[in-house]
Amino acid sequence: MVPFQCPYCGVGCGLLWVEGRVRGDKNHTATKGELCQKPLYYPKVMKKGRLLKPMFRDSKEEPFREIDWDTAYEILTRKLKSLSEEELYFYISGQLMTEDIYVINKFVKGFLKTNNIDANSRLCMATPVSAYKLAFGSDGPPCTYEDLEDADTFVFAGSNALWTHPVLFKRILKRKLEGESINIVVIDPVRTETAKRADLHIQLRADTDTVLFNAVLYILYKEGLINHSFVENYVEGFEEAIREALKYPPELASRICQIPEGQIYQFAELFAHSKKLISLWCQGLNQSSQGVIKNLALINLHLATGRLNERGCPFALTGQPNAMGGREMGYLSNGLPGYRDVRREEDRTFMEDFWRIPRGSIKPKPGHTITEAIDLILEDRIKLLWIVCTNPAITLPNLQKVWKAFEKVFLVVQDAYWNDTCQFANLLLPAAQMGEKEGTMTGSDRTVSYCGKFTEPPGEAKPDWFIFTELAKRMGYGEHFSYSSSGEVFEELKKTTEGRLCDLSSLSYQDLPRRWGSRWLYEGLEFPTKSGKSKMHPTPYNHKPADFILITGRTKNQWHTMTRTGKSSELLKGEEEPYLLMNPEDAHELGIVEGDYVEILSNRVSVRLKVKFGDIKRRHLFAPFGYGFAYECLINTLTRDLTDPISKEPELKFTSVSIRVRRFVSYELKE
Numbered sequence: 001m002v003p004f005q006c007p008y009c010g011v012g013c014g015l016l017w018v019e020g021r022v023r024g025d026k027n028h029t030a031t032k033g034e035l036c037q038k039p040l041y042y043p044k045v046m047k048k049g050r051l052l053k054p055m056f057r058d059s060k061e062e063p064f065r066e067i068d069w070d071t072a073y074e075i076l077t078r079k080l081k082s083l084s085e086e087e088l089y090f091y092i093s094g095q096l097m098t099e100d101i102y103v104i105n106k107f108v109k110g111f112l113k114t115n116n117i118d119a120n121s122r123l124c125m126a127t128p129v130s131a132y133k134l135a136f137g138s139d140g141p142p143c144t145y146e147d148l149e150d151a152d153t154f155v156f157a158g159s160n161a162l163w164t165h166p167v168l169f170k171r172i173l174k175r176k177l178e179g180e181s182i183n184i185v186v187i188d189p190v191r192t193e194t195a196k197r198a199d200l201h202i203q204l205r206a207d208t209d210t211v212l213f214n215a216v217l218y219i220l221y222k223e224g225l226i227n228h229s230f231v232e233n234y235v236e237g238f239e240e241a242i243r244e245a246l247k248y249p250p251e252l253a254s255r256i257c258q259i260p261e262g263q264i265y266q267f268a269e270l271f272a273h274s275k276k277l278i279s280l281w282c283q284g285l286n287q288s289s290q291g292v293i294k295n296l297a298l299i300n301l302h303l304a305t306g307r308l309n310e311r312g313c314p315f316a317l318t319g320q321p322n323a324m325g326g327r328e329m330g331y332l333s334n335g336l337p338g339y340r341d342v343r344r345e346e347d348r349t350f351m352e353d354f355w356r357i358p359r360g361s362i363k364p365k366p367g368h369t370i371t372e373a374i375d376l377i378l379e380d381r382i383k384l385l386w387i388v389c390t391n392p393a394i395t396l397p398n399l400q401k402v403w404k405a406f407e408k409v410f411l412v413v414q415d416a417y418w419n420d421t422c423q424f425a426n427l428l429l430p431a432a433q434m435g436e437k438e439g440t441m442t443g444s445d446r447t448v449s450y451c452g453k454f455t456e457p458p459g460e461a462k463p464d465w466f467i468f469t470e471l472a473k474r475m476g477y478g479e480h481f482s483y484s485s486s487g488e489v490f491e492e493l494k495k496t497t498e499g500r501l502c503d504l505s506s507l508s509y510q511d512l513p514r515r516w517g518s519r520w521l522y523e524g525l526e527f528p529t530k531s532g533k534s535k536m537h538p539t540p541y542n543h544k545p546a547d548f549i550l551i552t553g554r555t556k557n558q559w560h561t562m563t564r565t566g567k568s569s570e571l572l573k574g575e576e577e578p579y580l581l582m583n584p585e586d587a588h589e590l591g592i593v594e595g596d597y598v599e600i601l602s603n604r605v606s607v608r609l610k611v612k613f614g615d616i617k618r619r620h621l622f623a624p625f626g627y628g629f630a631y632e633c634l635i636n637t638l639t640r641d642l643t644d645p646i647s648k649e650p651e652l653k654f655t656s657v658s659i660r661v662r663r664f665v666s667y668e669l670k671e
């Protein structure tokens with residue numbers, strides 16, 4: 001029996017490997033044995049379609065040839081030494097273990113001396129990270145799962161949690177079905193399976209959440225429902241935020257959001273009078289060019305009503321299983337371990353001394369983000385791109401541009417499976433995955449879990465941290481990377497967090513799972529900001545016109561690009577084909593019937609999709625994005641690489657598209 005954390009979503013369910021089967025771990029403190037379907041089929045797909053040996057080709061026209069690990073390290077050493085640090089770029093993932101992330105980050109920021117490293121969290125959690133830091137001074141989630149047990153109101157904003165965080169949503173639903181008086185609000189342009197379980201579904205126009213939240217603040221202010229003593233003692237920026245909110249009276253907001261005015265009052269009522277209100281939000285609020293503003297507008301409501309700790313919490317749902325661990329290790333282009341930042345001198349010198357490297361080694365300027373890096377490759381300024389544990393040939397926006405960059409750059413792909421990005425690579429490195437290596441991951445509520453090894457990796461696959469350690473040795477940094485196990489990496493990395501908000505220093509593999517921080521991160525209502533207070537922000541709205549709005553997102557049983565879940569016939573059942581969800585009235589106007597194939601156009605390209613009717617707001621369309629080259633359906637050829645100005649997170653949830661119906665009939669002319 002070996003414990004591990006589920007390799008899929010950020011709920012972070014504690015699981016057990018028992019004789020080749022997966023079970024929930026009843027002793028896991030955060031998730032208590034609960035699990036959904038996805039990990040049950042993990043044993044079946046673990047060894048299907050794996051990368052087994054390092055492979056190389058000089059030119060992308062040639063076929064790959066198998067090489068041994070020594071040759072792979074030689075190629076890499078030569079390459080890394082021949083290029084300047086600004087010509088290198090690393091793109092990693094929230095699905096790596098904390099040990100992997102720490103070693104890679106140390107190697108890149110400390111020893112290659114470049115901050116050109118980013119993670120797929122840029123497409124995911126970068127927005128709430130920025131918003132949390134602006135509002136509270138740190139991006140640690142303020143509450144924990146225990147708060148789901150005694151709250152009476154839950155607001156799911158831009159989250160299809162029944163599909164995407166199922167164990168968490170069902171925990172709340174269970175209380176409701178057992179007769180407790182609980183309000184669930186869902187804010188989503190689509191009547192999702194989650195929305196169907198809500199008491200109040202606010203089906204607004206996409207991207208107008210800021211208007212809704214401002215209008216609620218307007219009502220709370222006008223009706224004397226602000227918690228003034230909380231605001232006076234613990235909040236800055238109230239006046240400025242109110243001044244902006246007053247531009248959105250409910251009547252106007254109802255027109256912009258295209259929702260009944262009464263719903264805005266109903267929602268405001270819950271903020272005013274619930275016992276305890278938790279807001280849970282995800283990519284519907286994050287993946288927007290106004291994402292940080294949307295997040296802040298929701299956080300404003302919590303601060304204005306004092307809904308923190310015993311009265312509630314703004315709780316951003318983490319997408320990937322270890323995006324939290326990545327944040328602890330500072331894996332974005334500006335981060336350093338222990339919630340540190342390259343822009344702060346004391347943080348750099350701490351890490352330089354800790355890593356025993358000369359002062360001034362770590363660059364003070366954040367590196368480029370992944371979408372910027374794509375442009376820099378095309379400008380010939382970045383020449384080597386090393387991708388670890390992510391499949392960007394499918395998941396980055398504006399794919400035509402991405403593919404062009406991938407064709408041009410010297411590309412290293414380090415993955416467990418042959419994924420869609422591999423076809424662009426020069427060098428393929430086979431990685432061990434969950435269960436084939438040891439390490440830790442942190443779930444959404446800050447619980448750190450131990451992930452044990454229960455099977456050998458296939459072929460010559462190696463743990464990610466080990467691959468970088470071996471390379472570092474060959475680059476001459478051996479004494480700094482002399483780890484002989486992931487446990488040794490953990491013992492080192494935890495010291496970087498001592499005395500920090502995310503203090504892991506007292507944890508050890510033997511006594512996990514354990515949560516860092518107290519139940520409420522800001523229990524004493526002291527915030528790690530300059531003033532010690534939290535902060536409200538003015539949240540202006542910018543309207544975006546669109547013909548049809550294309551929303552992209554997830555399916556119930558598939559994990560992103562389906563490298564694992566897509567290989568299980570059980571999980572694929574009912575999800576064999578991509579689709580386009582459409583409002584039947586829009587369809588009728590265009591002469592489309594269910595089952596028709598239509599073309600969606602944007603960026604001067606089109607994608608062909610089968611129409612499915614559903615309850616989605618008019619002039620909105622929804623399509624899942626994870627179906628790759630094998631399905632000839634590359635949704636991210638349609639999305640643009642426009643990003644939020646603060647978080648640099650791309651706008652994946654709002655693309656103005658048009659629809660073309662093409663029906664072919666051929667008649668045979670007979671003489």
Ligand SMILES: Nc1nc2c(c(=O)[nH]1)N[C@H]1C(S)=C(S)[C@@H](COP(=O)(O)OP(=O)(O)OC[C@H]3O[C@@H](n4cnc5c(=O)[nH]c(N)nc54)[C@H](O)[C@@H]3O)O[C@H]1N2
Pocket residue numbers: 009010124157158159160161163164165187188189190192205206207208209282283284285318319320551552553554555556557558559560622653
């Ligand atoms: N089954 C499954 N679960 C997963 C994943 C998976 O691949 N498959 N991936 C994990 C990861 S990494 C992540 S980040 C999470 C994502 O989890 P979610 O964010 O819940 O999933 P999405 O389907 O991307 O989008 C959620 C909802 O946002 C809505 N939305 C779009 N635009 C707007 C808007 O402007 N306003 C509002 N209010 N709503 C809007 C969409 O209609 C959609 O229903 O899921 C995690 N869990």
Ligand SMILES: Nc1nc2c(c(=O)[nH]1)N[C@H]1C(S)=C(S)[C@@H](COP(=O)(O)OP(=O)(O)OC[C@H]3O[C@@H](n4cnc5c(=O)[nH]c(N)nc54)[C@H](O)[C@@H]3O)O[C@H]1N2
Pocket residue numbers: 093095096120121123124125283287319320388389390391392395396414415416417419431432433434464552553554559560561562563564625635636639652653
């Ligand atoms: N249009 C659109 N695009 C989106 C989104 C959207 O909502 N709409 N959502 C975005 C979000 S939130 C996210 S998180 C991304 C996800 O996008 P990606 O991270 O690109 O997608 P995954 O399929 O999860 O890719 C994970 C890869 O890691 C590999 N892998 C698994 N375990 C290991 C391991 O231990 N080591 C190594 N080296 N490899 C391993 C898998 O085989 C797979 O190839 O997509 C983003 N893109």
Ligand code: SF4
Pocket residue numbers: 006007008009010011012013034035036037038039164165166167168
């Ligand atoms: S809810 Fe998420 S973490 Fe839990 S078993 Fe399902 S996919 Fe895994």
Ligand SMILES: [Mo]
Pocket residue numbers: 123124125319320
């Ligand atoms: Mo994500």
